[in-house]
Amino acid sequence: MGDNAIMREQKLFKVVGTRPVRPDGTPKVTGLAQFGADFALPGMLWGDILRSPHAHARIRSINTAKARALPGVKAVITSADFPEQKFEYVGPERVAVNYWHMTRNVMAREKVLYEGHAVAAVAAVSKAVAAEALRLIEVDYEVLPHVIDVDEAMRPDAPLLFENMITRGIEPAPTKPSNISKRIELKLGDIEAGFAAADEIVELNFKTAPVHQGYIEPHACLARFETGGQGEIWASSQGHFVVRAYTAKLLNMNIGDVLVHPAEIGGGFGGKTVIYVEPVAAALSRKTGHPVKIMMSREDVFKATGPTSGASMTVKIGVKKDGRIVAADGLFKYQAGAFPGSPVMNGVMCGFAPYNIPNVRSVGYDVVCNRPKSAAYRAPGSPISAFAVESVMDAVAARIGMDPLKFRLMNAAKVGTPTTWGPKHAYDSYAYTVQALLDHPAYSAKLGKNQGRGVASGFWFNNGGESSATVHINEDGTVVIATGSMDIGGSRASMAIMAAETLGIDYTSVRSIVADTGSIGYTHVTGGSRVTYATGTAVVEACKKVIGELCARAAMIWDVDKGDVIWEDGCAMPAGKISGKFEPLSLKAIAAKRAVTGGPIGAEASVNAGGFAPGFASELCEVEVDPETGAVKILRFIVAQDVGRAIHPSYVEGQMQGGAVQGIGWALNEEYIYGPDGKLQNAGFLDYRIPVASDLPMIEALMVEVPNPNHPFGAKGVGEVNIVPAMAAVANAINHAIGRRLTELPMSPPKILDALNSPRRG
């Protein structure tokens, strides 16, 4: 699998594993870095979007005449300004991209399917005029009954979002339409025989509420298009190539006619791998011939961008007295939101993945309902199913009187263990994460009154895929690395580190930038824990190519055979029969002679990286529950994660800490609260309560390094798996503290008080 020379050398790395300051750091601490909303152009118009006040309604008509007549309004658009798209599922089926759905999510056509659904947009000379214009647009709605809760949406008498939706994945296909877009089932072994052989069985039901990714930066972009023609977009997103592709598709343009500049991005977590405002701004710009800027309000972000699924689940695990799990059965019903495509398949595949279970069945349902379409959120689908599975694991361990970590170790997946979805595990790393917690002194520390300790584990695939990178040697011997990966968490630092290590030069002589869609090859999204792995691989490939070129140039300078030149410690060195005959040539020296040896020196590499190793995490949580208020205080939180190799340890720790805290928020406070009218009641950060600094202790990050043999430096994805075990770890800790198991998220104070007031259960 490629040249693993760097790994095989086994020497200590010079730069990989160190903690230098990121090369893009100063602009971010001085306010100079430009995020999606920070761009402006002369003649710029402000765009704003009219959104449905109803959870479910047919659009009878839209009258934009008054809005168009308002002085200062330059364009008003509706779905009529977007071409219709063919109804077909294309591309990845798990997060099914169907442009028929996508165009309707960006701008509603026949119906509005959630409060906040976009129905029209305007471009005007100021924000105030744009807002006034929206007020003048008249939409005639026929309000329809709505349904939001996943169990209710699955009922045969539930209001239908799509009158012709027939569930896929059921043979024979149902005759009646429903809100169930898809059913999936994965099976291994014989669960009936498995459960028959079990000594103890625990079966529990779970419910989770939708939660938002909660990025602090609302979606924003600036579009500048020729009237009816080509154009550019400055956007913060998790993938400017995806922004380009989707925008072009929705406007029936050639991909090459759209150029996307990557702005800095203020958080994404998956929620910015999809588009909302870009095609709207582009359409308005094309219509007016002026640049158009759109920035979503926080309220619109909550109401109209995808939170993850709420879910209803049942998990049953059967075990022998000695601790061996003999059977497991899971039912996972996930809200997709207004259009199909919840991450239920991920949930189904990941839930039991850390374990060696001979008889397993997982069934998943993707269910549409009247709330925004779900978007990816950090290991999409996996944290939800893990909440259920890891809670039952905890209950089972308690039932047989076994230590919960030792129980997991006994049943840990190893190389060769089959997964529910077929392939055998190729890696042993799960057990290391459990052992790391077992070995931690906190695990056996004494706890006080109303305090409890819980553990949980989780799995995530990580990802690879298409990435491109270029490396250019500047005239002074310094280096510029460019990639197509938006930098959402410090990846420019790790790209520079990998380049410096490969080239054998000082970190400070490497500049690392993110190039626009016209300047570099296709690169897939910054998400899915793929950048350090796949884009890093591309960077290393490009650097190796340039090393070949540098050696060739040195050979020309010395007038020797290229085969006698090697690259060591950042210099071309004479070797073989000319060993010692010439002084080493640094990058600077070779760059100085570039013109006479053939011209500028650079290289590009594009990869479709495979062999991305999955990630495991095990987490330990200690809580103290206040019996009077139901408030839960997190006393301690430890994340043990197999990280492959930490290219820049500070940023790996940062991912682990950030993911854990999102999981804590998901566990304790975060939820979408809908009124009986289907309207969101907490569309702001005051009442959608994410963790603040005073809620938390220091999060301890234990990086377990089991190098990934498929990456030049052993790296693998680290961004996502850390959120997967968090909610169950908190739930298990609360159960330990108060002797009551909460099976509904969030475990907010009223729910804790309710639980405390109910009799103790097993």
Next chain:
Amino acid sequence: MAAAPARVVLIGGLGSYYTGGVSEFEIEAKTLHDVIRGLDERCPGLGEYLVEEESTVAIDGEIHQIGYHHPVRPGCEIFFIPSIEGG
């Protein structure tokens, strides 16, 4: 003596439109491209569909994006999975 064929499985109902519900195949192959051609022979259109789907594929447990060049050893296990998207 022919080399042992690879065991090829399509999971989660992937491509069922082309396979009529069959999900397991035995295909003699040296590369993933051979596997895709083999699938196309048995179920016309299936191979192209998997490529367009940008399926994820697990070869002996190692996960990759679908690519023609991946070597396939005799008797290995190949699972085609609907492509994984992260966040």
Next chain:
Amino acid sequence: MAKHHVTTTVNGNGVEFLCETQQTLLEVLRDELHLTGTKEGCGTGDCGACSITIDGRLVCSCLMLGVEAQGKSIQTIEGMATGEKLHPLQRKFLEHAALQCGVCTPGFLMAAQSLLERNPDPTEEEVRFWLAGNLCRCTGYNKIIDAVLDAAREIRGN
């Protein structure tokens, strides 16, 4: 409706601008004065990304109107460094990797600076409670707290 003419001081510089009645100070800073370092995260004073100081007092600029800046002295993130020299807090944030996406960072730096001006030797708990008005979704706050405590140490000279 005629705009208002406002005279104020921003980062030590005398500044004049025109603004509409309803424009917030945040909008004015970003859209009229092109100081985009101060961010809008929520527009309702809940996230702290728009934190600035006005006559030395830490405020959310989205909760003030542009006209209220008349005659006041405003400091934004753009005024934190002194020429080429970064403030110790800015340096420590970089050293400690206390930012990932960086959008909340200007607000945190303004808030932390305000804390250390009042309390040069805060405990971890005091830092956490002072910064409870600034939301970060990326870091889990760990390295932010580390950076603030380390900067405080350096500023105190121990």
